[in-house]
Amino acid sequence: MSTPQDLLIVALDAEGTRPVRSGELSLALAGAELLDLSKSxxxxxxxxRMVPGDLTAPTDRLLKEAVASLVVAEPFESVGDWLWRRGRDLTATYMAAFEAEGLVQKQGIRHFRGGHTALVDSIPRRRAAERWFSGEPVLRTLAEGLGITGEPTGEFQEIADDAAETVLAAVNGALQELEAERQRRSIEEAAYDNVWRSPE
Structure with a gap:
């Protein structure tokens, strides 16, 4: 399994301080893809700047799609631009892949709207859980940025890779930017509503 797949499993499986929203998760998944592409x-x-290397390296289907979308001409793409471009609707892309592979199933009564998607017991789920609880720093940093918490059973590990630190910092910045934009829109909508509610 890839880091983005592990991250999605953790997001579906773990309890956090708040529900994980698809926009934030999509940005984090794009960052996770880049971390795997860098590692390979x-x-x-x-x-x-993201400089293409061995474009034949990834074997995972979605990582191959990520490679196919790379900007291969100078000045190349910045990490931040990649997160926003590649991250658009990426949660839905990974969820569709999980459904196709039988890693998740819909739960709830079929005749009513609602229900939710839940992970099935699988080897990928167990591997992701093992990576999560071992305290692997990249996965934990991505997850914690989404508000997913949990106590690792392994020893704390530091990130010693400059490229990983750059990507993780960019993901954190993008998440903060998204939250700031949401707050700005919420304030503007509240102000607009107040105008219509105020007496003449």
Missing amino acids: RAVHLDGD
């Missing part, structure tokens, strides 16, 4: 040397970072 399909991409290397020059500052915050």
Whole structure:
């Protein structure tokens, strides 16, 4: 399994301080993809620019799609731009892949609206849980940025990879930017509502 797949499993499985929203998760999944592409040397970072490397390296289908969408001409794409572009609706893409692979199933009464998608017991789910509870730092940092918490059973591990630190910092920045934009829109909508409610 890839880091984005593990992250999605953790997001579906773990309890957090707040529900994980698809927009935030999509940004984090795009970051997770980039971390895997960097690890496989399909991409290397020059500052915050993504320079294509061995584009044949990924074997995972969705990571191959990610590689196919890379900007291969100078000045190349920044990590931040990648997160916003690749992250658009990425949660839905991964959920569709999980459904196709039988890793999730719909729960709830068929005749009524609602219900939810739940993970089935599977080897990928167990592997993701093992990685999560071992305290693996990249996965935990991505998950904690989404408000997912939990006590690792393994020892704390530091991130010693400059590229990983760059990507994780960019994901954190994008998540903060998204939240700030949501708050700005909420304030504007509240102000608009107040105008219509005020007496003449």
